Amino acid sequence: MPQLTGIHHVKFPVSDLAVSRAWYEKVFGFEVTLEFPDSDGVVRGIAGTAKGLGELGLGLREHPAAAAGIKGFDPVSFGIEDKAAADEWAAHLDDLGVPHSSVIDATVGWLLVFHDPDGTEIHLYSFAAHGIDQTGRRGYGRPVVRT
Template sequence: MTFPALAHVAVTVTDPEASTAWYSALFDAGPVLDEDETTGGFHHTVYAIGDGHLFGLHTHPDGAGGGFSERATGLDHVAFACADRAELERWQARLDELGIAHGGIVDAHYGSGLSFRDPDGIALELFAPPAG
């Protein structure tokens, strides 16, 4: 039995308007859904990215805050796939155009990554497999 593909990722944000604007610029697209979830009691904004994948922003009215830390138990980071290092380099230029701070491309034997953070400090990465 094959494990199913990842369908979506959702992150919790503190300022839905600021995060929606930021992610819309990053994805170069507006959300496909932006509504209050009636059964869950939260607001969610959803983007269609890549090949049928969804990326969601959630805002909870009773949110505890505290900020994001990849060192705490839970999410470490979300990585988006690039086909190769050349595509990663194009994304580095795009992040620069958008004024999004990043750590530059880091090469390792298992691939190359470009790390950055969203307005809430959530760790994001663009990742390309090793050449070859």
């Protein structure tokens, strides 16, 4: 089987490119490096980088129907280190006036949930595990037993 080498970029559909660009810049330190104009020369998409994502690119594409279609859905979870990082992000979001969940003891690690301007659910999930056995807890994952 051919090998994957990672994730090249993550692209979010948005209804208003200017509003979403400003929000992603404010929340994630998004820096635009590319613009994608349509056939009339109107920029309908942008791509760039965000602090902490390394080589992973982040894109925003104006597509109101798709943005409405994933409202409330979490297409990606961005990684954070641990509970302290989740607490730092909660404080950062508080400073920006961005509503968010409390820090959640999720299936494996700590999780912080909030929404972009279109209602797309953004997850910040820790790579560090909390060690809590959530097996049997409603709405949580459980280990797969391989036979």
